Amino acid sequence: MKPENAIEVHNITKKFKVYLDKGRTLKERTLFSGRRKYENREVLRGVSFEVKKGEAIGLIGHNGCGKSTTLKMLTKIMYPDSGTIEMNGRVSSLIELGAGFHPDMSGRENIYINASIFGLTKKEIEERIDDIIEFSELEDFIDNPVRTYSSGMYMRLAFAVAINVDADILLIDEILAVGDVAFQAKCFNRLRQIKSEGTTIVIVSHSLNQIEQICERSIWIHDGLIRLEGSPYDVHPQYMAFMAGNSLAESAAKKKAKDEKAAANAEANGESENTSSEEEKDNKKDAKRWGSKEVVIDKITVVDKEGKERDAFLNSEEINVKISYTNNAKLENSVVGVAIYRDDKVHIYGTNTLIDMSKMLPLKDKGVITLKFDNIPVNAGNYIFDLAFHKPDGFEYDFWRDAFRLHIKNVKAEVGEISIAHSWECEN
């Protein structure tokens, strides 16, 4: 194992016997043993990757692609059929929250049980218990039985324990959607802090957004093999396009079958018609853009205070982004979001109308939305903007990665990622 690596996975494979009719009882096992059919399903067909110490990676892929199985093998609750997994350091997994909680016991007692299941000794738990309680924000309720907790409180307590288990390697599976928005933000900040302390992190999530916020690298697993690996910024658009393409291909195939049937019927009636290939052109996917197309962004223009179109601005200048859209599906409203990246793919900022005003914007059939920045107080550089129309749950109508780029200038030679308004004062 290379000394700079925390995890090395070499060519692991895993097969599951999927019983079509699983017999577990004696009768079924003996009498019908010949009749019990099963399929060997290869979940992983040779996956290898390395994770450096302190690195955060995300595993993505559609359901059943093998990403959770991979994580389970990293956790050692399953073992590969062939291949090896080497890990260097103490491993902790945030896969199941609140394991071992007893409803009749107090929050405090449950912290002890839950933390001990993560392998902490009594002494270690005692060192952490104040942090855990503080993180959970349940100081006033900590000695009440957890059955009296709301589900949000329950999850907060569970997450507080899990996140305070020190580890060299942290494995996380789809659990970051805990509690209210404020608590989620807190969890994320804590994760970032953990990462900055040098912990290696592996995340499995369907939320690409979460992965983009934490991970330097994404591994896309498809049908038991690694399909693509690289920066989330590069991998995710291709993954999204692939997923969209898949569903388009599926519906296209269905449509084709339908058309053929119709054509056959038409032919029988002595008519024939050529369907245009325009639709196919439409289906040609753009790796930087995906969505269901119920609302589509037509054009984006960036103008200054005077309404003049520009692509370079000072970081103190007003910037107006005019987004022209077509509302194909006659939707009443939509969430509109924006994300800003520096051209080296550092995520600078992101927001949407839901976060800003907790509402969606009303839509016309065709219209223009103006997004006004009083200024974008970043330091000099090239910045990439993503724009999206989407549902509150994240379902995307039109996601346009790299919708436009701006060059931002700074008259002062400040350093760092952003420019913070400030002043100096001398006291006499």
Place this chain on the structure above:
Amino acid sequence: MFKRIKEIYEYRTMISSLVKRDLKGRYKGSVLGFLWTFINPLFQLIIYTFVFSIVMHSEVEDYYMFLFVALIPWIFFSTCLAGGTTCITGQKNMVQKIYFPREVLPISFVISQFVNMLLSFIVIFAVMFVMRYKFNPLALLCLIPVMFTEFILALGFTFILSSITVYFQDMQFIMGILTMAWQFLSPVMYSVDRIPAQYQTIYMYVNPMAPIIIAYRDILYYGKVPELITLLTAVGMGVLLFAIGWFTFDRMQRHFVEEM
């Protein structure tokens, strides 16, 4: 092997908190709470006394005590046999999602049953004291290895049965029946003298619980040090079954998650 023991030791807090959760959680919410741990065996004893001294008079002197000193250890063992089968499958969520040495579950189950037995023994000692039974200190000292042997024997069986149950769920129901049969094949309700002489040797060496129960009764009811051969047989069989049990468990646990 040594690494495994070390790892289980590192999870000692998990074992103790699972035991605590089981013991405290069981009577949580009830008015008498933890007192039930003592009330249960006490009333059991009262009922046996009533039945066997008044209704079904037995020729054995103080039959209720004769029975009780064997029954309490037997209940510990049989709970491990029958209830222990599900100690892995019952914690499905935990086993499927979190890594910990799987041995932790059977170990904490058996410990919690063992603690229950010890608490019942407090009742036995209290009754013995009130009834002015003679305490033989040397014999009582023998109670420690006997209890220890029964513990590792029960753990060995729980290892085997809990791992088999993951693959074959009928095991839990089969054990319900087998345990009942086993009780009648063990000298719990009768003295070992009742077994025909020509079968006594085989009786002693086939049933690992026979020497253990005989030893308990010698110590507590007769107030004498058990024969060395009884003790050695008990220890020998206990260690053997513990080793077999752990070995079986270790081989089978790798595929627990897939089979559940």
